[in-house]
Amino acid sequence: MSETPPVVRFENVSLRFGETVALDRVSFSLDAGETLIFFGAAGSGKTMVLKTAVGLVKPDSGRVFLFGQDITDLKESEIFGIRSKVGILFQEGGLFDSLNIEENVGYPLVNQPLALRNGDGGDVSEQEVASRVRESLKFVGLEHTLEKLPSELSGGMRRRAGIARAVVAAPPLVLYDSPTAGLDPITANRIVHLIIKERDLRNTAAILVTHRYQDGHMMANFRYNPNSEEIEMVRPEAPMPVSTRFVVMNEGRIVFEGPESGLLQSVDPYVLKFARPGAS
Amino acid sequence: MLDLLKIPVESFQDFLYLSGRAVRNIVRKPHYASDILFQMDVIGFGSLFIVSLIGFFSGVVMALQMSRALATYGAQGQIGQIVSITLVRELGPVLTALLVAGRNASGIASELGSMKVTEQLDAMRALGTDPIQKLVTPRLIATAVVLPLLTILADFLGLIGGYLIATAMLNITASQYWQTAWRVLEYNDLVQGLLKPFLFAIVIALVGCFYGMRTSGGTQGVGLSTTKAVVVSSVWIFIITSLLDPLFVNL
Secondary structure, eight states: OOOOOOSEEEEEEEEEETTEEEEEEEEEEEOTTOEEEEEEOTTSSHHHHHHHHTTSSOOSEEEEEETTEEOTTOOHHHHHHHHTTEEEEBTTBOOOTTSOHHHHHHHHHHHSOOSTTTSSSOOOOHHHHHHHHHHHHHHTTOGGGTTOOGGGSOHHHHHHHHHHHHHTTOOSEEEEESTTTTOOHHHHHHHHHHHHHHHHHHTOEEEEEOSOHHHHHHHHHEEEETTTTEEEEOOTTSOOSSOEEEEEEETTEEEEEEOHHHHHHOOOHHHHHHHSTTOO | OHHHHHHHHHHHHHHHHHHHHHHHGGGSSOOOHHHHHHHHIIIIIHHHHHHHHHHHHHHHHHHHHHHHHHHHTTOGGGHHHHHHHHIIIIIHHHHHHHHHIIIIIHHHHHHHHHHHHTTHHHHHHHTTOOHIIIIIHHHHHHHHHHHHHHHHHHHHHHHHHHHHHHHHHSOOOHHHHHHHHHHTOOHHHHHHHHHHHHHHHHHHHHHHHHHHHTOOSHHHHHHHHHHHHHHHHHHHHHHHHHHHHHHHHTO
16 A cells, blocks of 8 residues: 655755754655644744745755655756646745736746646647636636736735636645735735635645734634635534644744644743734 | 955856856757847847947047047048947947946846845746746847847947048048948958957846846845946956957957
8 A cells, every 4th residue: 555645745954044044954744635834933944944845945954855756956957847736825926027917827837847737748728728817816806907917916916816826727735925924914814715715625735834823723723615605614513624733933943843722832932922813 | 365255256156057057048948039039129129229329429439539639640531440440349349238238237137136036036936937048048149149239230320420520520531431441340350349249248148147146135135236237247348358359459
């Protein structure tokens, strides 16, 4: 019987930039359909975890596995294929200024060397790209912005367009880098709703980096109801089918890993900073 | 001492690495033809007016200034020769390159720098595109094609500027001017007149891309990269021309 390998696995990963320690012997794993919430102060290494996970940054030591494949020493061109199974939302959306929203969201379908495109590895037709882009933009409620440039959208809309681009190729893993940073609470909640909707409709594994406790709390306790098309709190009689774990990072090290209850019961003052509901 | 040298040596090593990959990508797929054409339009057509203007006036100024010196020896009739040699060998390539460095090395560095600080370069890599292939190589090819063409234009307009001064103010006939201007040019003048802008173009594009792609520190970093790109590419233009001149002068 063959076991499905974890979607992401870090083994003692360390990374330095000059004198600055970005990651210090970081180890964790993420299984299919699971969600990991990374908390940490600015500069604690959260974003570096995401970038290292997809090979955008090479670790100084340790091993990184993506979908069971050791990507630590792979060349950039060799990682392109495996990266196409990962959707990434960058901090400010990471949209290309020179492309309109339609071209931005369609970019992964047109440019990624991808087996998951049509299943047969063939190119996606223009019509199919257009239809999937519309579908993805509809998913985030931005179907009216096809022709607009990113600079014409608000910060929250750019973030939503970024989510549309991250999920357009239906990847089994999505990484969210501070999706709610710098947004007002209403827009931030809307973004988290979308992330929950994406997770529950497509059963994707996700790593969410944030400094807002509410984001993690909602991910762990709410789910998308396709009938009402709303998210709702999980009832005790029908527990969450997906596991959500929390990781707290400080100065490149993982100082806590566990479920939300463990986070709330922690005695570490640094960990508790992220475990107080209402703190942001 | 070694610590002081460490950063410049590492930077130069990074520059060579970027240059190597950019050049290697010229023969590798995918080719972004539309990006190359777009950059040719931005760099070439965009610089057309300013290059024409400066080329023309450098010919005018050259003819005016040198006429006085030549008059001392009663050799004003040779003004076409002076304008031609100076423009084709030196001033045309260098002035055009400096203008394009100021206009496009800065433009390239600020555009790529903004993309770096807003994580668009990371997004590009994450979405299966090599930023060097998509951004650096097209700019390198486009600059290497259009800068020699712009230089030819600047040379020609400079000669016209000189001609206007020669005929209007120095009582030299058109045929005398053009004959002296044309006859004095040798094969090696034309070779260096086209080789220089080709080399300058490589420096301008690669230095602009290099500083753009290593931008850090937000918008302030973008400004710093832009300044460095212009200063460094301008300095290299003078270094290259100084190194090449002795080779061609002795030919």
